[in-house]
Amino acid sequence: MDNAIEINGLRKEYKGFRLDNVTFDVPRGYIMxxxxxNGAGKTTVIKLIMNLIRRKSGEVRVFGLDNIRHEAEIKSxxxxxxxxxxxxxxxxxxxxxxxxxxxxxxxxxxRFKGLLEEFRLSPRQVFKKxxxxxxxxxxxxxxxAHDADLIIMDEPTAGLDPLFRFELLTKLRSLIQDERKxxxxxxxxxxxxxxxxxxxxxxxxGRIVFxxxxxxxxxxxxxVRAAGDGLRPEDxxxxxxxxxxxxxxxxxxxxxxxxxxxQLSGAIFxxxxxxxxxxxxxxxxxxx
Amino acid sequence: xxxILRLEYLYTRRQILIVLTIFxxxxxxxxxxxxxxxxxxxxxxxxxxxxxPFTILAREDKFKTAVLVCSLPLRRSTVVLGKYVSxxxxxxxxxxxxxxxxxxxxxxxxxxxxxxxxxxxxxxxxLISLIFAVILPFTIRxxxxxxxxxxxxxxxxxxxxxxxxxxxxxxxxxxxVFFSAVEGGLRTLLSHEATPGFLLALLAVVIAxxxxxxxxxxxxxxxxxx
Numbered sequence: 001m002d003n004a005i006e007i008n009g010l011r012k013e014y015k016g017f018r019l020d021n022v023t024f025d026v027p028r029g030y031i032m033x034x035x036x037x038n039g040a041g042k043t044t045v046i047k048l049i050m051n052l053i054r055r056k057s058g059e060v061r062v063f064g065l066d067n068i069r070h071e072a073e074i075k076s077x078x079x080x081x082x083x084x085x086x087x088x089x090x091x092x093x094x095x096x097x098x099x100x101x102x103x104x105x106x107x108x109x110x111r112f113k114g115l116l117e118e119f120r121l122s123p124r125q126v127f128k129k130x131x132x133x134x135x136x137x138x139x140x141x142x143x144x145a146h147d148a149d150l151i152i153m154d155e156p157t158a159g160l161d162p163l164f165r166f167e168l169l170t171k172l173r174s175l176i177q178d179e180r181k182x183x184x185x186x187x188x189x190x191x192x193x194x195x196x197x198x199x200x201x202x203x204x205x206g207r208i209v210f211x212x213x214x215x216x217x218x219x220x221x222x223x224v225r226a227a228g229d230g231l232r233p234e235d236x237x238x239x240x241x242x243x244x245x246x247x248x249x250x251x252x253x254x255x256x257x258x259x260x261x262x263q264l265s266g267a268i269f270x271x272x273x274x275x276x277x278x279x280x281x282x283x284x285x286x287x288x
Numbered sequence: 289x290x291x292i293l294r295l296e297y298l299y300t301r302r303q304i305l306i307v308l309t310i311f312x313x314x315x316x317x318x319x320x321x322x323x324x325x326x327x328x329x330x331x332x333x334x335x336x337x338x339x340x341p342f343t344i345l346a347r348e349d350k351f352k353t354a355v356l357v358c359s360l361p362l363r364r365s366t367v368v369l370g371k372y373v374s375x376x377x378x379x380x381x382x383x384x385x386x387x388x389x390x391x392x393x394x395x396x397x398x399x400x401x402x403x404x405x406x407x408x409x410x411x412x413x414x415l416i417s418l419i420f421a422v423i424l425p426f427t428i429r430x431x432x433x434x435x436x437x438x439x440x441x442x443x444x445x446x447x448x449x450x451x452x453x454x455x456x457x458x459x460x461x462x463x464x465v466f467f468s469a470v471e472g473g474l475r476t477l478l479s480h481e482a483t484p485g486f487l488l489a490l491l492a493v494v495i496a497x498x499x500x501x502x503x504x505x506x507x508x509x510x511x512x513x514x
Contacts, residue, residue: 052513071361073361088299090302100356
């Protein structure tokens with residue numbers, strides 16, 4: 001499969017945090033969701049792709065090119081939306097966009113104005129007077145106005161109300177369907193990713209837990225539930241985490257089919273949602 | 289390069305106008321009080337050299353727009369070069385404005401013709417470069433907080449040096465020798481005959497100072513995590 005982003009053995013250390021040997025690919029023309037709890041390393045990965053922070057080791061290739069040696073060339077094809085938009089807050093949207101537009105050969109002023117209209121924004125509005133949702137929409141309009149081949153978004157839906165989130169996700173979906181763009185989209189809101197992502201990479205404590213197609217994950221991962229003391233976590237094949245309550249045990253497995261075949265007495269088998277997976281791995285008891 | 293200059297201009301033009309408005313009063317006061325063109329140009333250079341870079345870089349610090357600029361299709365070295373060129377452009381505008389005021393204000397004691405000499409202009413550029421060469425790499429790497437720490441550090445060093453000069457006493461103590469050397473150097477700089485050799489040497493020092501400062505700033509900025 002043709003990849004828009006290839007990440008190999010990426011490492012970065014901060015005081016109290018280590019991104020450790022992160023490796024995954026983002027296939028071209030799809031939406032990749034990067035999920036994980038707060039502090040898992042999602043923003044660090046995105047900053048490393050954008051060369052905003054220095055890596056300790058590893059390699060990032062975007063469109064087949066090294067992201068540091070070909071920085072300018074790569075960034076001309078990337079549209080970025082950060083969790084907190086970093087624009088001069090006291091300026092009008094039109095002035096901010098005019099400053100950015102000059103850097104992109106493919107900047108389409110007509111498209112930009114169309115997006116502002118679609119998002120009910122005016123170039124005369126001052127950035128600091130916008131709500132968080134409107135700021136994110138402006139950020140998205142800037143990211144899309146230069147016909148970027150890759151859109152990188154760091155927690156774009158955090159802090160947005162459900163209506164804004166729905167609009168944003170619909171827009172992302174239409175981008176992929178109509179224009180075959182690639183989107184890397186980090187979030188801790190798993191329902192957003194279940195709605196739009198084609199692939200999901202789960203990062204936890206600076207390590208990749210899995211990176212695979214969303215449907216494949218939802219088909220293969222599951223939760224095994226049993227009442228009483230009849231079930232032990234180690235009885236469940238490919239157990240990845242468990243939660244014990246007073247009267248029952250729930251075990252997350254990455255091989256639901258094998259769990260079903262193992263004839264666990266009194267057990268109930270369910271598919272796991274992304275939220276289940278994130279919960280069991282980050283909050284439940286870990287199980288190798 | 290032109291794109292980054294345009295960006296800096298668009299994003300700071302209002303603040304540069306505000307600074308120039310405030311400078312109007314200051315320059316008018318200086319032009320009306322100071323008779324020596326040398327003192328005028330030294331004071332003006334110090335003010336412009338400090339205020340212009342701060343005005344531009346303070347906004348980047350306040351709004352954290354370094355993330356935006358470094359996400360644009362640019363190399364980091366181009367971003368740093370853009371900062372040097374745009375700050376110098378702002379300084380040239382500031383000095384030009386000071387000269388314009390001096391020439392139009394009826395009460396000005398300084399004549400523009402006295403300032404508009406190659407030597408005076410080179411000396412002013414040299415003095416600005418001295419300040420700028422130290423401050424800009426710090427601002428680019430550590431933001432305004434870093435510069436405030438640097439300036440406070442310099443002030444404390446100055447106070448310590450003055451106290452030491454008093455405590456040690458005698459005309460030949462190291463502090464007094466140092467101050468005399470600085471004073472003598474500045475006096476020589478201002479009074480030296482404007483021979484072609486002297487002007488070329490001054491120009492070479494200005495270029496070397498800025499080049500060295502840029503190299504340091506570029507290396508520091510490459511290590512900055514945003």
